[in-house]
Amino acid sequence: MTPDDAMDIQMAGPWITEHEEKLVLDALRHGWYGKDAYRYVETFEREFAAYHNREHALMTPNCTTALHLVLAGLGIGEGDEVIAPECTWIGSVAGITYLRAATVFADIDPVHWCLTAETIGAVITPSTKAVIVVDLYGNMPDWYEIISLCAARGIVIIEDAAEALGSRYKGVPAGKFGVASAFSFHRTKTLTTGEGGMLLIDDDALFERCKLLRDHGRAPGTYFNTEVAFKYMPFNLQAALGLAQFQRLDELVDRKRWLWRGYRDRLGDIADLHFNPEPGNVRNGVWNTALVFGPSHGMTRDRAVSELAAMNLPVRPFFHPLSSLPAYPGREPQARTMHPNAYDVSGRGINLPCALNMTEASLDAVAAGVRRLLGRA
Numbered sequence: 001m002t003p004d005d006a007m008d009i010q011m012a013g014p015w016i017t018e019h020e021e022k023l024v025l026d027a028l029r030h031g032w033y034g035k036d037a038y039r040y041v042e043t044f045e046r047e048f049a050a051y052h053n054r055e056h057a058l059m060t061p062n063c064t065t066a067l068h069l070v071l072a073g074l075g076i077g078e079g080d081e082v083i084a085p086e087c088t089w090i091g092s093v094a095g096i097t098y099l100r101a102a103t104v105f106a107d108i109d110p111v112h113w114c115l116t117a118e119t120i121g122a123v124i125t126p127s128t129k130a131v132i133v134v135d136l137y138g139n140m141p142d143w144y145e146i147i148s149l150c151a152a153r154g155i156v157i158i159e160d161a162a163e164a165l166g167s168r169y170k171g172v173p174a175g176k177f178g179v180a181s182a183f184s185f186h187r188t189k190t191l192t193t194g195e196g197g198m199l200l201i202d203d204d205a206l207f208e209r210c211k212l213l214r215d216h217g218r219a220p221g222t223y224f225n226t227e228v229a230f231k232y233m234p235f236n237l238q239a240a241l242g243l244a245q246f247q248r249l250d251e252l253v254d255r256k257r258w259l260w261r262g263y264r265d266r267l268g269d270i271a272d273l274h275f276n277p278e279p280g281n282v283r284n285g286v287w288n289t290a291l292v293f294g295p296s297h298g299m300t301r302d303r304a305v306s307e308l309a310a311m312n313l314p315v316r317p318f319f320h321p322l323s324s325l326p327a328y329p330g331r332e333p334q335a336r337t338m339h340p341n342a343y344d345v346s347g348r349g350i351n352l353p354c355a356l357n358m359t360e361a362s363l364d365a366v367a368a369g370v371r372r373l374l375g376r377a
């Protein structure tokens with residue numbers, strides 16, 4: 001099937017071709033014995049690291065576990081604080097809680113929706129050990145400002161590039177920032193293995209530590225556990241799917257960018273609508289096109305989601321500020337004052353359908369729905 005054959009509109013979903021079928025079938029038939037048991041995993045890891053100009057890669061069951069693994073590898077634990085953006089998926093930060101460290105939320109930028117050096121600086125304390133910087137929706141923060149702040153304060157940066165495959169900042173690929181970066185290959189991502197993730201690292205010692213922690217605290221090929229660790233091992237079939245998708249990366253990212261351009265072209269005549277930005281120094285991989293209604297529309301996230309759902313259009317809310325969720329009880333009152341951009345932008349934003357089987361006709365239908373919602377049909 002090509003994307004143009006699709007009949008219905010889905011929020012998210014992959015683009016699978018005969019190439020993926022071929023590699024997965026090969027892994028299914030031949031990927032079990034001896035060196036072949038991890039051949040696709042090792043090839044995918046090697047090629048993914050090389051593309052991102054990183055020394056090492058570790059495939060993981062998902063991005064949440066990749067981030068947990070690197071936080072553990074860095075020795076983050078009780079008494080430590082880790083800064084993270086208010087607006088992201090909870091998988092960015094769950095690992096902090098798993099390790100009994102404290103999650104400290106920081107505000108986002110009103111234009112690119114990511115952390116800034118200023119918002120990070122506002123919440124640094126003597127206990128701050130690390131910051132997880134998220135390339136939200138494929139958007140890129142002002143990376144070098146964040147890097148100089150953290151270098152000066154001795155804070156480790158981890159890049160959550162789960163949504164940023166194919167994005168670039170000043171020519172540098174998303175995934176090359178910080179001591180480590182993590183990607184998601186969830187069913188809804190640009191490149192999918194169903195569930196899956198990748199941790200990229202340059203430092204040899206951190207890589208060896210994370211590799212040991214990934215497989216029950218044992219050196220490969222041994223049955224001698226030096227500590228109780230995790231079982232976050234990847235699987236050859238998933239890696240075969242991932243490698244096949246990776247070999248089609250340009251095509252997949254181009255399709256995501258085509259969707260983003262399609263929405264902007266269809267709605268560009270309406271003032272005060274804001275989509276994923278792409279300033280001159282950024283190439284945006286646009287995992288998902290988000291739409292933030294400018295204040296002049298008087299439109300809220302919740303109203304937009306429910307009215308578009310009533311038109312059978314499967315939109316989703318912009319990421320909630322994590323401090324507003326029951327998962328982080330008691331945080332909201334203070335965070336609302338301290339992190340105004342996160343609450344403001346999230347309250348006006350939605351995610352538009354961006355499945356890789358979307359067609360011109362489905363873009364037309366979603367754009368027409370947004371026009372009706374705004375009384376601009």
Ligand SMILES: Cc1ncc(COP(=O)(O)O)c(C=O)c1O
Nearest residue numbers: 062063064089091092162184186
């Ligand atoms: C920014 C971000 N971080 C982390 C995750 C977690 O990824 P996974 O579902 O692969 O654990 C996601 C996925 O949804 C995400 O969007």
